[in-house]
Amino acid sequence: MFRYNFDEKLSFYKAIYYEFDPIPLPRVFQDGTGGLGQFAPERGCIELYDSQGFVAHYLAIDKTFIDTILPLILTGETKTFNQWREFLYWKVRNSGFQSEKAVCLGKMDTLMLDLLAQHKNMPLHRFLGATKDWANAYKGGGSILLEDSELVDDMQRYVSEGYKTVKFKVGSADIERDLRRVDKVRSALGHDIEIAVDANQKWDVATATRFAQLIEPYHLAWLEEPIHANDMNGIRNLKEQGINVPIAFGESMRISYEFEIYAEKGVDVLQPSVGRMTRMDDLLAIRDLARDKGLRFTSGGRVYLCALFGTLFNENELIEFHEPISQPMSEYALNIPEERDGRFYLPADIPGNPQRLNLEKLEYEGLLRFKKYFYSNR
Template sequence: MFHIDENQKITFSKAIYYNFNPIKVKKPWRDATGGFGNYAPIQGWIQIFDTEGFYGGTFCSTGIVNNILPLILTGETKTYKEWYDYIYWKMRNFGFQSGQIVDLGQLDLIMLEIMSRRADKPLHRYLGATKDWAAAYKGGGSLLSDDEDLVGDMVRYVEEGYRTVKLKVGSDWGENMERDVRRVEKVRKAVGNDVEIAVDGNQVWNVGQAVMFADMVRPYNIAWYEEPVHSHDMNAIKEVKERTGMVISYGESMRNYYAFETYAEKGVGHLMPLVGRMSKMSDLMKIRQLSKDKGLRFSSGGTVWINAAFGALYDENELLENHEPMTEPIGDCLKVKPEEKNGRLYLPDIVGCPIRIDIPKLEKEGTLESMKCFYTEKNKNNFAVRAAY
């Protein structure tokens, strides 16, 4: 289910971009290959309006300001499909894995929200969802956490109602597998055998190392083995799958549907697109259908507060990633967001996207660094800032 009217006409009138000072995470964070440090990976928030006063908003980088706004704040009227296709091919020479193509994905999300607001519906209902919740798993497990903190977090996730948890592996840039195995063992003992445990290597190993680690953790019944080797080394991925027999998981580094077809061909057993990095939101549903057709596992990651709108379209066994170290500080920027309860995200009954940014709070706390307005030449003389929080 993904029902939209691609022929709806849109004339963009203005945009407001809010730039943030760095937003600290609750405690320093690190995965196997160095991400993401002391700060949440968001730079700002943008709202883009049509000439009827409807708008869409999302977290973004300045890329959408530099790459997208000059193309859409022209006063031209195009259909949703025409806008998307026009900009997609404008971005061609940057490459379809580029930051520019990700900026287009953010615009796609914004156009979907504009259309849902026109329909006076929550985004997930506009897209065709028949329920108001999304199932999720919870991830964390920073390599900077000691064993006690790690186990405590995983147990807490289970107590919160999550039946699948995920932790990072690849300690000391992949050289300390013994530490990783010890931590997996401790988590398994703490949460019991009825909870799924997934591990994420963040691409740190070569094939031989990845196979070695898989053999070491095999006794602990791993639900999936995420990104053990480079995400674009398709033959290495195929070899790891063939030599381990484990469910191998990939998708966060890819920007469009086509790459997931290759993953499926190479033996990836769990496809996991990331909402904030996809070039088109409807690709989520194409990847989901591909997973169903091939008998593969499917989940999607990204900012779970927004992702919940798409998760409401999924089945109960098709999970969102709730990556707590990132989602907590981002959630603190919001005054309205889905409710996290018993391993689900329950969406608020509001039109458009299921979140509302709290700009006054961010301004008061010093998180808001600046605000900048953009508008078409036609609207210049009549322009007034009316932020839609």
């Protein structure tokens, strides 16, 4: 299994946490479970300073990270990347690896990798081994709240922008409505464009089986999370029913071991979410698992971070651009990847992770609530 192994030592002396008001979405977004809403999920970001004066940035940090991680690292101690990982693992282990505390470990991973890349004066993706500066993407959206014609318009626009794979939500109160929308989108896009749908764990096995059978003539790229993400035997039962549409799971899981179980149970598409992992090298471990098992691999999460790791994937291993949720936050960020023809291109001349929050714009628009300083106790 792929694992990072960096011996360079790190010590942290200061952090600045910025909290801002919710960023409104242009339109309320809803999946089949009623999830999401009218605001982007991000509420804060952090700058982490090491003892050499380098600064790492993370655009989606919350108070859980501030309360859990900062007291453990702002101690004046010096450890290697792997030693910090080991130390922090044992501190949060008893919280469980689906917990928000566990997810903080992956965010700390990213901050440390950012610093290590800056030490080498290399863009982070190149430091991690990327040989290209872009990632192939698919585009997702398709709120349950959209009228059929609005959904079709959005999917057609995505294709006109260069995307070969698009995704929208299913799981409305009326399964016949979902089927009608699949039919309308397929008719509008033709058969050369991949279409995926996401049920956000809405159904039981019987309903998911029925839906999968009904959509079979439309040759979907995948059906995402049709049942509860932890219902491993339910997934096995789905496959035993003989459904032919590929099923996808992963964004609800935090660690690579769960993906091994998914593969054993018959999941066809493994989908880790970048900002939710407990270790960032798990992304590559899951990628390699998919390759070894002949499964499809895609990666979700906020596209500005996802693209960075997506440079390590091949052309058929796509990252997700969930436009309705990601685009509004991108308006308040600097040095983010450039969207062009179904790909995201990273800056190739900025050391570390180039992405920054546009604090001046947030402050100008009255959205920046406060910033708080934290210092090493030594």
